[in-house]
Amino acid sequence: MQKTILFKNSKISFSDTGKGSAVVLLHGFLENNSMWKDILPELSKNRRVIAIELLGHGNSKSIGYVHSMALMAEAVAGVLKSLRIRRVTMIGHSMGGYVALAFAEKHSEKVKGLCLMNSTSLADDDDRKALRARANTMVQNNFNNMVRMSFTNLFSEESRTTFKSELEIALAEALQTPVQGYIACQEGMRIRPNRMTVLQKNDFKKLIVIGKKDPVLDYHTSLEEAKKTNAETVVFNEGHMSHIENKLLLIAALKTFVRSN
Numbered sequence: 027m028q029k030t031i032l033f034k035n036s037k038i039s040f041s042d043t044g045k046g047s048a049v050v051l052l053h054g055f056l057e058n059n060s061m062w063k064d065i066l067p068e069l070s071k072n073r074r075v076i077a078i079e080l081l082g083h084g085n086s087k088s089i090g091y092v093h094s095m096a097l098m099a100e101a102v103a104g105v106l107k108s109l110r111i112r113r114v115t116m117i118g119h120s121m122g123g124y125v126a127l128a129f130a131e132k133h134s135e136k137v138k139g140l141c142l143m144n145s146t147s148l149a150d151d152d153d154r155k156a157l158r159a160r161a162n163t164m165v166q167n168n169f170n171n172m173v174r175m176s177f178t179n180l181f182s183e184e185s186r187t188t189f190k191s192e193l194e195i196a197l198a199e200a201l202q203t204p205v206q207g208y209i210a211c212q213e214g215m216r217i218r219p220n221r222m223t224v225l226q227k228n229d230f231k232k233l234i235v236i237g238k239k240d241p242v243l244d245y246h247t248s249l250e251e252a253k254k255t256n257a258e259t260v261v262f263n264e265g266h267m268s269h270i271e272n273k274l275l276l277i278a279a280l281k282t283f284v285r286s287n
Contacts (some may be wrong), residue, residue: 028059028085031108033101039085040078040105044070047138048114049284050102051077052122054144055211056177056200058084061119061269068277073284076114078105080125082207093210095121095218099128106136115139115231115287117280119269120242121211127221130228139231139287141280144266146243146251149220158216162209169205173197180266182239192270225255232257233283235276239265258283 030037041059049069053061059077069075080098082088089097102125106114115138118126123145130137150158165172177200178186181193225232234257236248243266252259260279264271 030085031105033104034089036081036087036089037085038078038081038087038101038105040076041066042074042076042109044072044074046073047287048106048111049073049075050106050114050116050126051075052080052102052116052118052125053077053083054118054120054122055215056083056173056203056208057119057196058199058202060084060199061196064273065269065277065280068281069284074111076105076109076111078102080122080211082210083203088204088206088210091206091210091213092217093207093214095124095128095214096132098125098214099132102129103133112136113138115141115284117141117143117283118145119143120145120266121215124215124218124221127224128218130230131221131224134224134228134230137228137230139233139283140225141233141235141283142257143235143276144237144240144243144268145234146248147220147222147225147255148247148251149218150216155216158212162212165205165208165212169208170201173200173203173208176200179241181271182241182265185239185265185267185271189267189270196267196270222251222255225257231283231287233279234259235268235279236261237265237268237271238263242266
């Protein structure tokens with residue numbers, strides 16, 4: 027069941043399912059809560075699962091044209107406060123992982139475990155910052171083509187064929203993202219700082235889900251990041267969209283991680 031709160035006069039949408047220790051799911055860029063449709067029912071069998079739609083995505087509204095990771099983390103904190111939830115295990119896909127890290131930076135005492143799912147604590151390098159800035163200029167005149175290109179590029183060529191129907195469903199959801207949400211989140215990701223120290227200085231459980239063929243995150247860099255932060259790893263043979271490309275293995279890994287917290 028979808029619920030809402032008001033955050034800085036904007037609506038934040040979320041679902042609240044199941045009973046037990048709280049697990050928070052945070053989707054990625056150009057996604058919404060529909061990405062968890064096969065994962066949420068499994069986790070909510072013995073956990074209370076809160077899936078939050080981040081600013082400018084799904085049924086959550088935008089606030090201006092810069093959604094910093096800290097701002098989105100503040101919205102997450104607002105949802106948890108409204109539900110009177112004190113401690114959580116967080117699972118964030120891609121951008122959702124960046125938001126989870128920003129939340130843990132400010133509220134480490136509330137975090138029991140944090141899973142970076144096809145995500146990283148590292149900041150964008152200069153090339154990716156330039157790509158995001160260029161995308162934000164281009165999307166204002168050609169939204170549909172930019173979203174199609176941005177989203178399709180998250181899949182390897184092989185996966186585009188193997189998971190064609192799933193890709194088309196996810197792309198249709200991505201195309202529902204408003205232009206303002208696209209721009210604001212791209213800018214928020216572009217300016218986000220390196221948050222590796224959040225993982226290094228906290229002793230909550232850490233898991234990094236890595237795709238060997240991830241077109242966004244370098245496989246070897248992710249392994250090194252896990253080593254430096256004392257994080258456990260789960261490595262899949264496919265790419266950035268583990269919830270589609272390695273769904274059953276991912277569900278098993280996330281259930282194991284949640285049980286450990």
